[in-house]
Amino acid sequence: MSDALLAPPAVDVLPESAGIALEHDFADRLPELSVPWRAFHPEEPRLLVWNDALAEELGIDSGRFTGSARVRFLLGNALPQGSGPVAQAYAGHQFGGYSPRLGDGRALLLGEMRDSSGRLRDLHLKGSGRTPFARADGFAALGPMLREYLMGEAMAALGVPTTRALGVVATGRRMPRDGELLDGAVLARVASSHLRVGSFQFARGLSDPGALTRLADYAIERHAPELAEAPNRYAALLDAVIAAQARLVAHWVLIGFVHGVMNTDNMTISGETIDYGPCAFIDAFDPAASFSSIDLQRRYAYGNQPSIALWNLTRFAETLLPLLDPDVDVAKSMAVSSLDRFGALYNDAWTAGMREKLGLAGSASHASGDDGAFAELTAEMLTDLQRHRIDYTSFFRALGRAAEGDLGPLDAVLPRTDGSGAWVQRWLDAGPDAAAMDRMNPIYIPRNHLVEEALAAADEGDLAPFSSLVDVLSRPFEEQAGRERYERPAPEGGPAHVTFCGT
Ligand code: AMP
Numbered sequence: 001m002s003d004a005l006l007a008p009p010a011v012d013v014l015p016e017s018a019g020i021a022l023e024h025d026f027a028d029r030l031p032e033l034s035v036p037w038r039a040f041h042p043e044e045p046r047l048l049v050w051n052d053a054l055a056e057e058l059g060i061d062s063g064r065f066t067g068s069a070r071v072r073f074l075l076g077n078a079l080p081q082g083s084g085p086v087a088q089a090y091a092g093h094q095f096g097g098y099s100p101r102l103g104d105g106r107a108l109l110l111g112e113m114r115d116s117s118g119r120l121r122d123l124h125l126k127g128s129g130r131t132p133f134a135r136a137d138g139f140a141a142l143g144p145m146l147r148e149y150l151m152g153e154a155m156a157a158l159g160v161p162t163t164r165a166l167g168v169v170a171t172g173r174r175m176p177r178d179g180e181l182l183d184g185a186v187l188a189r190v191a192s193s194h195l196r197v198g199s200f201q202f203a204r205g206l207s208d209p210g211a212l213t214r215l216a217d218y219a220i221e222r223h224a225p226e227l228a229e230a231p232n233r234y235a236a237l238l239d240a241v242i243a244a245q246a247r248l249v250a251h252w253v254l255i256g257f258v259h260g261v262m263n264t265d266n267m268t269i270s271g272e273t274i275d276y277g278p279c280a281f282i283d284a285f286d287p288a289a290s291f292s293s294i295d296l297q298r299r300y301a302y303g304n305q306p307s308i309a310l311w312n313l314t315r316f317a318e319t320l321l322p323l324l325d326p327d328v329d330v331a332k333s334m335a336v337s338s339l340d341r342f343g344a345l346y347n348d349a350w351t352a353g354m355r356e357k358l359g360l361a362g363s364a365s366h367a368s369g370d371d372g373a374f375a376e377l378t379a380e381m382l383t384d385l386q387r388h389r390i391d392y393t394s395f396f397r398a399l400g401r402a403a404e405g406d407l408g409p410l411d412a413v414l415p416r417t418d419g420s421g422a423w424v425q426r427w428l429d430a431g432p433d434a435a436a437m438d439r440m441n442p443i444y445i446p447r448n449h450l451v452e453e454a455l456a457a458a459d460e461g462d463l464a465p466f467s468s469l470v471d472v473l474s475r476p477f478e479e480q481a482g483r484e485r486y487e488r489p490a491p492e493g494g495p496a497h498v499t500f501c502g503t
């Protein structure tokens, strides 16, 4: 693929002394899945955030790699010798409708870096200008890029597999959005890869069937090298992706996370959370919770996430059919039996996580250790949470206090009348481990009103609230003195939280 005539100006070469090495493995191995491209050059860029911890993982010496070299690297304007940035091609089902050609419209894969443990990690930009896949101006607004940075850090600290951002640079360029002029920004994001279900959908649509095979082999190499020798490695890949997504989505549901736009182009093969657009954490427990301005049907609501994951995985399995078996009927029945395991994998992951949240992971011998009894107990608990609109996150910390013998915080949110709370004594009788609960149940999550407050201040040029929030969220399980306001849900009666897509 090539649109060389439209490409923006050349990239400068970073001196070797910068100590940065970028590979171009994906671009070399799967040329039909990308277009060589370059980032635009903003005139007055300004570094807003740099992720020291992630830089260290990538072997970057933050003390030495400073100033304009760092900024121009984060913009894709100065890269190591021999780099070959590309815009990646992918397809995708968006809200159920199929687009055969989506791709990086305003994003670029700069290449891969080898991290300190020897793994390849993608370095990818968002907001870096129009590419041949562009559907709009190619830019990204500062607020959503800071939001993605913050959400990725929060999820990582909560122990959820996720992409993370290395930095955010303000471009100094203003751009129109919804009748306003907003500041533009570029986000540099690190992922264990950007292979998506949509990448496989795109490859399946190519006339060369070899591309799909190469993509599947590449995915195995990057994410599950131990499967290379499996009797049917493509069936093993399908099973591995199903298992990784079952675990991921169970984790989301356990912490109250709503991704908001689970299109097949936003579902990774690695099992990392990707593309923080209209995502949010629930306050009150509600399976119908949905925060996206464009998801009017609530397709991607909190409680729908497991079934949507299975729907997306079914699209993934369809792309793999020709690789599973030459006989299409055999291939289909293999896919169906793999997909049939999703439900149990999801339930096992959710149940194991919920046992930990309730402090019962280590106690299988008593009544609540029995799977049926545990399922009944959690069903009653969730019914109570929903009926009384109880804040999901702080509820589990209140349970932790109850496990220590102080029922005050629990009684303050859960009335024990009209049959509510009948499960509490059964749970206490099972002997929950309060300290284990506090290691599993976060005090601090990215509360929607706090995120909005931090982004509004950043828009006015004040990054202090953003930095404080990122700092609080980096230690979500640890009581932080003087930071009580970060624990609390939004005041009742405030405006409903809505997030907007595609900005
Ligand atoms: P999304 O709605 O973010 O999933 O994007 C759908 C498609 O539109 C993808 O191919 C994006 O790369 C592209 N796209 C989204 N926003 C922009 C933009 N501001 N400029 C160019 N392309 C965009």
Ligand code: MG
Pocket (backbone or CB within 6 Å): 265, 266, 275
């Ligand atoms: Mg996306």
